[in-house]
Amino acid sequence: MLGAIDIGGTKTGIGIVDAEGKILSYHQRTTDTSELSTWLRICTEQLEDCAREINCRMEDLEGVGINLPGMVDTNRGLLLACSYPGWTQKPVVRIMKELTGIEKIYVENDVNSCAIGEMYFGLQEKYKDFLWMTVSTGIGGAMVSNRQLIRGAWGCAGEIGHVKVEYNDPKLCACGGKGCLEAHASGTAITNEVLLRAKLDSEFNALFEGIHEPINAKSCAMLAREGNQTANEIYQRAAVYLGRGIGYGISLFNPQAVIIGGGVGMSLDLMTEEIEAVLANTVNKSLLPVDIVPTKMGYMGALLGAAALVLYNQK
């Protein structure tokens, strides 16, 4: 049995997963970002509760994988950069070994974890070379080449959210840059576009009231599925930018597949055709076809990824 802790900026998931990727018990808490070691203590208590619920002990866990919200130094077992003051440079792995009494503790950022999760609990039978992308509030990426995660010089390889996809009319990105993929195709970017269109077009605006939904990327996907043209246009526009970014990834990595998770990933079917059209126009034929598919792990990818860290780091 594998311990899994997925610490995100908003929520933390804590669970126990079996070797086949079945979640045996699961708790979720709102992340308290005030003090890292306090939060790790609470996560440990939650994990103990999870163990108790399925009548097992902490000693029965093969190890614990932990996703951390920021730039992770996996070798030293800590956060290098993070938006919460006091969370960086703390020896997470050492603290967790003491708290849990478990020797095998591994840390990773959540996107790398998802890619590792896919190698154990997802599409591992089908692909050994793939680009994993989270398209959610932001956009993150990770690359697996011949069943190995590519880390790069300091663990930041796969930063596909911040490749430039628009030079002519670039939007400002949360990173401070302009024209980043994240600024044009993330859930946030799509929601911004929906809000803008709704403001300019009262008929479009009224549709959201009609379906009793707030105006955002998710409800826009619902309208697009019902055949609304404006909603569909918004997704096709995002698809063009995703196609550009994915195109760079395919040219540079030559993957068999691009596997997409995250909230916007759930609306991938609305965009696949347009993404593939952009790829056909922008990627060298010898690198195609590449499968553009949703993750097989569903909503719990990050937790499954955390559990998979225990397997990946022992192989």
Next chain:
Amino acid sequence: MLGAIDIGGTKTGIGIVDAEGKILSYHQRTTDTSELSTWLRICTEQLEDCAREINCRMEDLEGVGINLPGMVDTNRGLLLACSYPGWTQKPVVRIMKELTGIEKIYVENDVNSCAIGEMYFGLQEKYKDFLWMTVSTGIGGAMVSNRQLIRGAWGCAGEIGHVKVEYNDPKLCACGGKGCLEAHASGTAITNEVLLRAKLDSEFNALFEGIHEPINAKSCAMLAREGNQTANEIYQRAAVYLGRGIGYGISLFNPQAVIIGGGVGMSLDLMTEEIEAVLANTVNKSLLPVDIVPTKMGYMGALLGAAALVLYNQK
């Protein structure tokens, strides 16, 4: 001692290299692309001559590395795609084993070979994660991560020449695509721009007559070095596009360095400042600084790379 054969579309270099990367003997021939096995026989004869010149025998060679002009299947030891009819799907490694009597024969495309060469006869002390780029008639790339060449799903990773760097006013590329890095910043692209400017500006045109040089990328670099503003502008324009393409590479691979070879690579000093300015504006700060440096192998990189294949494939 290492045998090295660098078969390019125009010229073929044949040589013997020692374990420190010193070229002990070297022949060059114009490539006859009519029949692959005939050409391999001639290369073998040239290699035998090279051996004789330094008083050694073919049996003294530890192995032979061969660069092939196209898409190479290194496992099966053959060309998958190539512009010369009849060169593909031929068992190059098997043919060469028979011709030379040498067991260790390795094939690779020339850009991958250059990257491998850099790991043995170049900047290996300084970098273990780097993007290698040939900026010459065309633009090619190869990625080394933790001293391993990344091959991708079918050996085509690193295709940086065909990432899109211009969407607004894209130039047609030799690959059939539009807006590729190669179409905007290769030696061919720079020469085209120089010819266009010379046609429109008779004063600029006259400068080439003054230095008794044909109008091309190389002579343009000479004028830029002498302070000519038009010539310099042409290089700064290419540098902006190189910066964009390199930016994608840095975002996706997180390398310590980008190592540049090829003819235009020799003019890297004219462009470094502009490339770095583009990177500062387009790449996430956490991935910088990245060294943008010329190859340490100089003009003979591809031959040294072929020799290095013997070392790399045995490690």
